[in-house]
Amino acid sequence: MDVKTEDFEDVKPTASRKRAANNSDDEADEDYGPGASASKPKKVKKEEKPAVKSKTKAQPKAAARSKNVKVEPTASPDKKKTKRELAREQEQKEVWKWWEEEKTNDGKKWKTLEHMGPVFAPEYEPLPKHVKLVYDGKEISLSENTEEVAGFYAKMLLHDYTSMDVFNKNFFKDWRKVMTPKERELITDLGKCNFQKMHAYFTDQSEKRKARSKEEKQKEKAENEKLVEIYGYCTIDGHKEKIGNFRIEPPGLFRGRGQHPKMGMLKRRVQPEDVIINCSKGSKVPVAPKGHKWKEVRSDNEVTWLATWTENIQGQIKYVMLNPASRLKGEKDWQKYEKARKLHTIIDRVRENYTNDWKSKEMKIRQRAVAIYFIDKLALRAGNEKDSDESADTVGCCSLRYEHVKLHEQKDDLENVVEFDFLGKDSIRYQNSVSVEKRVFKNLKLFMENKNEGDDLFDRLNTSILNKHLQDIMEGLTAKVFRTYNASRTLEEQLNLLTKEDDNVAAKLLAYNRANRAVAVLCNHQRAVPKNFSQQMERMSEKIENKKKDLKEANKQLKDAKQQAKNSRSTTVASNVEKKKKAVERIKEQLHKLELQATDKDENKDIALGTSKLNYLDPRISVAWCKKYDIPIEKVYNKTQRQKFMWAIDMAGPEFEFIE
DNA sequence: ACTTCGACTTAGGACCGGCCGA
DNA sequence: TCGGCCGGTCCTAAGTCGAAGT
Numbered sequence: 001m002d003v004k005t006e007d008f009e010d011v012k013p014t015a016s017r018k019r020a021a022n023n024s025d026d027e028a029d030e031d032y033g034p035g036a037s038a039s040k041p042k043k044v045k046k047e048e049k050p051a052v053k054s055k056t057k058a059q060p061k062a063a064a065r066s067k068n069v070k071v072e073p074t075a076s077p078d079k080k081k082t083k084r085e086l087a088r089e090q091e092q093k094e095v096w097k098w099w100e101e102e103k104t105n106d107g108k109k110w111k112t113l114e115h116m117g118p119v120f121a122p123e124y125e126p127l128p129k130h131v132k133l134v135y136d137g138k139e140i141s142l143s144e145n146t147e148e149v150a151g152f153y154a155k156m157l158l159h160d161y162t163s164m165d166v167f168n169k170n171f172f173k174d175w176r177k178v179m180t181p182k183e184r185e186l187i188t189d190l191g192k193c194n195f196q197k198m199h200a201y202f203t204d205q206s207e208k209r210k211a212r213s214k215e216e217k218q219k220e221k222a223e224n225e226k227l228v229e230i231y232g233y234c235t236i237d238g239h240k241e242k243i244g245n246f247r248i249e250p251p252g253l254f255r256g257r258g259q260h261p262k263m264g265m266l267k268r269r270v271q272p273e274d275v276i277i278n279c280s281k282g283s284k285v286p287v288a289p290k291g292h293k294w295k296e297v298r299s300d301n302e303v304t305w306l307a308t309w310t311e312n313i314q315g316q317i318k319y320v321m322l323n324p325a326s327r328l329k330g331e332k333d334w335q336k337y338e339k340a341r342k343l344h345t346i347i348d349r350v351r352e353n354y355t356n357d358w359k360s361k362e363m364k365i366r367q368r369a370v371a372i373y374f375i376d377k378l379a380l381r382a383g384n385e386k387d388s389d390e391s392a393d394t395v396g397c398c399s400l401r402y403e404h405v406k407l408h409e410q411k412d413d414l415e416n417v418v419e420f421d422f423l424g425k426d427s428i429r430y431q432n433s434v435s436v437e438k439r440v441f442k443n444l445k446l447f448m449e450n451k452n453e454g455d456d457l458f459d460r461l462n463t464s465i466l467n468k469h470l471q472d473i474m475e476g477l478t479a480k481v482f483r484t485y486n487a488s489r490t491l492e493e494q495l496n497l498l499t500k501e502d503d504n505v506a507a508k509l510l511a512y513n514r515a516n517r518a519v520a521v522l523c524n525h526q527r528a529v530p531k532n533f534s535q536q537m538e539r540m541s542e543k544i545e546n547k548k549k550d551l552k553e554a555n556k557q558l559k560d561a562k563q564q565a566k567n568s569r570s571t572t573v574a575s576n577v578e579k580k581k582k583a584v585e586r587i588k589e590q591l592h593k594l595e596l597q598a599t600d601k602d603e604n605k606d607i608a609l610g611t612s613k614l615n616y617l618d619p620r621i622s623v624a625w626c627k628k629y630d631i632p633i634e635k636v637y638n639k640t641q642r643q644k645f646m647w648a649i650d651m652a653g654p655e656f657e658f659i660e
Numbered sequence: 661a662c663t664t665c666g667a668c669t670t671a672g673g674a675c676c677g678g679c680c681g682a
Numbered sequence: 683t684c685g686g687c688c689g690g691t692c693c694t695a696a697g698t699c700g701a702a703g704t
Contacts, residue, residue: 316695317666384699386696479698
């Protein structure tokens, strides 16, 4: 995939200058039609600037302000408010504006922390007696544990995983471990196992679930809400905040990504005895489920997790942590973007620096300089080493190997082209050909001399060396900051480039999506092309064709009407012309909108926008853009996103610039 | 130095429920 | 009314990176 900015420069042709007279599917948009904006009270910006570095501004921490009841904008005395505005205010009302509070910087993450502990997976419910595994043609009854694990497999029967050797091998090995000796003696060949009946049973169960009555569904929903109300929140420094994942992962078969050597292994059930609880000293300690006790209860306020356990597949530590909308996460997020902006203030020097280092006498420094160049230019990840028999073979910048790059003195009219082809995080393929500076090219040639497949490209370099160097350039600078920086910067630049002042909302949103897409391409955020995509596309173009026909027909009718009008002075005929004119306009609009949709859909088929939106793009850029062009924020951020980015929505005005 | 551990962010896919058009 | 689609949410794997351990 090519990171070509040109792709985004000629966004024009589809952009409409016309205001949609009735863009019907612009949900509840009456509020924002032309004219509505006039009555919209400009959100009065708080006295203080969106102030970036003033986070340490000493503010009397009046207890009163912690509830932050929204101050009515004085500018809009009565003014009937639109529904959306009311909703938006409601959204803000209960919010604790932590971003206006004083920051402490002592490594302490909280003063008090109280919660109810995690929720464990429901206990296993044995299958009805008649649902059996068929082994070698004979039905057999399994012990509870064996049956449960068999069930995990049976549920996945239609998944690709079950056709993979590694998966099957790992599964069978672990399955046998839970079998009784008798079962183990009998069941020796996975190929002889027929899980169909179990599978059919599960399918049937889920059908039945779907078919439950409305009342039943309601009831269940209410029960779930009750559970969430109890376990889904904690109290941290006196504020009730949402927990991110309060449910402990249920047992199942490990689904590693890519060619994972451990796929199919049994992920065992986590017990309270595995779980460490973190909460403050004086608080009510969560009660372990009946008959159980916690592994440990501690009170460590230098960490943000509420509970932790170690998973059995890779020995990784898992945590229960707060929701992204929480202060703890939000503050960190904000800091992340501030760090990226700080990088901007020295980016020229950084680039000059590594450019100079390309000619260093020292090999290590040259490698470092080329690596940083890749990280900066291509937004590659740092690339820590990984254990190859514990995980899929994926790489990042520092762990690139000989076979991942090809050098071409000449390729497609370009000189000094480096062709990348490797699997990155989540085994997502990175393919890109870039023309690089002569010096970089020569260096790469040098690094690859006398190397073979399997050899590290940067043999004198690792992420620790690289980050240490970055640290010397700027406090807190690490490889990932470049990704954040370049992503956010790209968004801002593309928005400036693509947004046309007099486009309508839909067209502006297409511009936004395109800017977002430029970032996703840069960061290589891919997704599987949706099933049936081509059919969906076909259907859309069919619709478009039909619309075109409609347009033709409407035009014809208009012409006829005009003709008639010429020969008659009747007013009804004249008004008929007007009517037909309007019809043509309307159809044109609809057609245009369909075409926009189709373009958007097609350009988006294998690109995931969500990841960058959530993790790389300074939300203040989007907020500022919305405010500047009078786009309702909910067109860009859904409810969850608005909660996560509340701080940005509140503090960024239309004048905010990521790059100042 | 090099490895492992611990905490935290980033990631794509599964799943679910509501909505929309046939 | 029903199936397919779509956005939102959930889920948890897979990264990053600093610190501790050897």
